Amino acid sequence: MENREKAYLVLSNGTVFEGFSFGADAECTGEVVFTTGMGGYIETLTDPSYYGQIILQTFPMIGNYGIIEADFEGEVAAKGYIVREYCECPSNFRCDTDLDSFLKKKGIPGLYGVDTREITRMIRESGVMNGRICKQVPDDLSEIQGYHIVNAVSSVSRKAEEPFAAEGEKKFSVTLLDYGAKQNIIRELCRRGCEVTVVPSDTSAEEILAGHPDGIMLSNGPGDPAENVFAIEQIRKFMGKVPLFGICLGHQLLALANGGKTMKLKYGHRGVNQPVKEVYGTRTYITSQNHGYAVVSESLPAAARLRFVNANDNTCEGVDYPEIKAFSVQFHPEACSGPKDTSFLFDQFILLMGEIADAVR
Numbered sequence: 001m002e003n004r005e006k007a008y009l010v011l012s013n014g015t016v017f018e019g020f021s022f023g024a025d026a027e028c029t030g031e032v033v034f035t036t037g038m039g040g041y042i043e044t045l046t047d048p049s050y051y052g053q054i055i056l057q058t059f060p061m062i063g064n065y066g067i068i069e070a071d072f073e074g075e076v077a078a079k080g081y082i083v084r085e086y087c088e089c090p091s092n093f094r095c096d097t098d099l100d101s102f103l104k105k106k107g108i109p110g111l112y113g114v115d116t117r118e119i120t121r122m123i124r125e126s127g128v129m130n131g132r133i134c135k136q137v138p139d140d141l142s143e144i145q146g147y148h149i150v151n152a153v154s155s156v157s158r159k160a161e162e163p164f165a166a167e168g169e170k171k172f173s174v175t176l177l178d179y180g181a182k183q184n185i186i187r188e189l190c191r192r193g194c195e196v197t198v199v200p201s202d203t204s205a206e207e208i209l210a211g212h213p214d215g216i217m218l219s220n221g222p223g224d225p226a227e228n229v230f231a232i233e234q235i236r237k238f239m240g241k242v243p244l245f246g247i248c249l250g251h252q253l254l255a256l257a258n259g260g261k262t263m264k265l266k267y268g269h270r271g272v273n274q275p276v277k278e279v280y281g282t283r284t285y286i287t288s289q290n291h292g293y294a295v296v297s298e299s300l301p302a303a304a305r306l307r308f309v310n311a312n313d314n315t316c317e318g319v320d321y322p323e324i325k326a327f328s329v330q331f332h333p334e335a336c337s338g339p340k341d342t343s344f345l346f347d348q349f350i351l352l353m354g355e356i357a358d359a360v361r
Contacts, residue, residue, distance in 0.1 A: 007111050008137050009054075009082060009119070012130040012145045016137055017119060022086060023103025023110030029147050030054040030079030032131040033292065034120045036271030040288070042071045043336060045102075048156035048180035049248065049290050051077035051222035052149035054131055058120050058271075063087035066095030067102040071336065073182040077156050077222065080133045081110040082119070109133050127266045128292060152223025153231070153249075156180040157201035164196040172214040172353050175199060179221030179231065179249050184334040188346045189217065202230065205237035215243040215353040218250025220332065225252035225262050225293055232257045239324040243356055245349040246328030248291055254328045255319060261299035265315070268292035269330075272339065275311035276318070276331055284311055285342050288335030295319065295330070325352060 007021035034056040062083040103110050111133050130147045158178045171193035189196050235257035246254040269289040276285045295316040308318030318329040333342040
């Protein structure tokens with residue numbers, strides 16, 4: 001790491017961390033969030049749910065297996081990237097390029113050589129705050145302090161409908177509403193015999209229902225769920241007409257459509273090691289998560305059934321809506337980098353669509 005150029009992370013509370021620049025020769029302002037995964041940085045970097053955010057990795061060495069394009073989940077939507085140390089010479093037979101080159105290609109500024117433990121501790125104690133990766137420390141913090149993530153879903157959603165064929169025999173037709181969908185949601189459905197039609201987030205319920213899907217998938221995505229007024233209105237039109245499965249933002253939007261409320265968490269849940277307990281069972285699952293908002297459990301309607309809670313802070317992690325044939329989870333059952341404990345939820349969605357299909361017959 002010769003010819004290192006100094007760079008800084010300036011937080012909205014005025015704290016400055018000095019490190020070195022890598023990736024794109026640029027500056028950025030965003031919401032600083034930390035993720036605790038020991039692996040899976042490719043999935044993290046290409047997850048549209050990080051729109052408008054500067055990602056900080058708590059694991060000290062990032063990039064050792066390089067960048068593998070086949071593992072991308074979507075387009076890079078993050079504003080910046082912070083690591084303790086990055087690997088200049090990755091070693092993996094699937095590696096396409098290194099982390100530094102990837103960030104340069106995508107125009108994402110990076111910062112390394114800072115104390116990521118101290119930054120994480122500060123965010124945990126003070127809550128999520130804005131920050132700026134820059135070459136010179138600004139005298140005026142107003143731009144950093146005034147930063148807000150806006151138009152998140154519309155910025156990352158597909159602009160046109162896109163079909164994906166089922167693997168093997170087609171069993172069901174599923175419409176996936178793209179609020180910032182990760183590619184592996186599509187893969188999980190296709191490998192279970194689903195023909196998937198991915199539609200933009202601004203697609204109306206009438207258009208979707210006219211296609212007579214067997215089920216509707218509500219994807220993950222970025223931003224404040226309560227801002228998505230149009231999406232919530234469309235979900236209300238689906239309820240009771242077709243089986244629904246929501247993940248992450250889709251989980252939050254389904255709760256809002258049913259009269260629930262959401263709240264912003266102090267510093268969110270991000271990583272591949274988040275424990276989730278069954279409310280009416282004995283299992284605790286290790287899950288992959290990436291969210292800064294949560295459904296308020298106490299706000300759920302009487303017909304809803306709280307199914308999963310976070311074992312660390314008891315926040316809502318999953319809800320069943322048996323009367324309308326719908327369910328949702330806050331975590332990511334499709335995650336590749338993390339544990340696959342909860343991939344059975346896709347099988348549950350398949351069974352739910354099958355029950356409806358049998359009833360119609």
